[in-house]
Amino acid sequence: MSDIAISPKAADGALFRGRTVALMLAIGIAGFAGMLVLGAYAPDLRSGRNGGAHALSNAVTGYAGLVQLAQATGRNPRIVRSTHAFDTEDLLIVTPEEGRTNISEALIQRATRPTLFVLPKWQMAADADHPGWARYQGLIGLYEPIGVLAPGVNFTMRQYRSGGGVLATHGVPGRFWAPRPIQVITGIDQKNKRQQDRWRKLTPLIDDGKGGIVLAQIGDGPLYVLADPDLLNNRGMKELSQARSALALLDWMNSTDADGIAFDVSSNGFGHSRSPLKLLFEPPFLAMTLAIVVALLLAGIHAFGRFGPPRARARAVAFGKAALVDNSALLIRKAGREARLGGRYAAAIRERAARFFGAPARLRDGALDQYLDSLKGKQRFTDLMQAADAASDRHSLLDAAQALHDWQGDKSR
Known part of the structure; x- marks a missing residue:
């Protein structure tokens, strides 16, 4: 007997033409590949324009102006989104926005490498009329900047109205004007038993002439703390002389083997961990991914060229x-x-x-x-x-x- 059902003759026209099927397959494959790539690089594509105080922000308290200026002058700035990238000789600039931000990885990995911590100063709120902008709400509470390096380093700090005069520098290049108002470090709490002994030494590099430290070196290593962020943020970059002084200061801090300047945004919520999916699109695994894609493409072409359209099987037992x-x-x-x-x-x-x-x-x-x-x-x-x-x-x-x-x-x- 036959294993083919007796049925009326099929219509000559197929449900879909070959070109239509090929187009549907191409769109589906392209969409799937795009989804994989976007899923792997989604954290890197975040704009960061949330009005915060970090290197991706174009708000007045952000540092996007400094990044663009460094790029334009050939200093090779780069955005760091993972603590795994802290292993570099480049100067690392960390801009935590709260005292509870975890900066332990930076302190551990950067013990002997130039690192600049910029303390928070302003309390900001998003501008509803301009996405990515922010408005002042006032000075932030001192417990926030004090808590950034605490308890390893417990500062005493002060905020006051300055006259906007020239700040005193000690061994560092550039000429800086005092922000209005100004935020300074007045000392280190030596009675703090949890404080690291190697960080009890505080060396002023820029001060206000009244005992307040704007930029300090902690200990004997290349660990620097900027008490007032207005020297480097977008607000400070509006003055040409201040911008030149900021670049000269970063060059002085950078090590001799540095290739550029690294701006950390992982402490601002824009970090990401290593992704196995992302490894497929980066060397050395990129070659393997391309080989697999080419093999699948050749297999598909071979399948279409060898078999062609399907044919109905003949009956095992003919009529008559x-x-x-x-x-x-x-x-x-x-x-x-x-x-x-x-x-x-x-x-x-x-x-x-x-x-x-x-x-x-x-x-x-x-x-x-x-x-x-x-x-x-x-x-x-x-x-x-x-x-x-x-x-x-x-x-x-x-x-x-x-x-x-x-x-x-x-x-x-």
């Missing part, structure tokens, strides 16, 4: 009497019963010869055989019938059947 006879003969041949059909074939020839030669209808079996033997010819019908009945294999059966066929032909002439 001839197909039925052929199938029956095939079954008999596979069963090995061909030799046993000789007697039946001879009986069929006898019935046919009786009608063809006009034998009387009353004659049956032996009487009919005698009548056929009486017909003139070289061979007797009964001898041929016995030979067909006695056939033991396919070849002997074929010879007997051929002899019966020839006997019938001779009698017809």
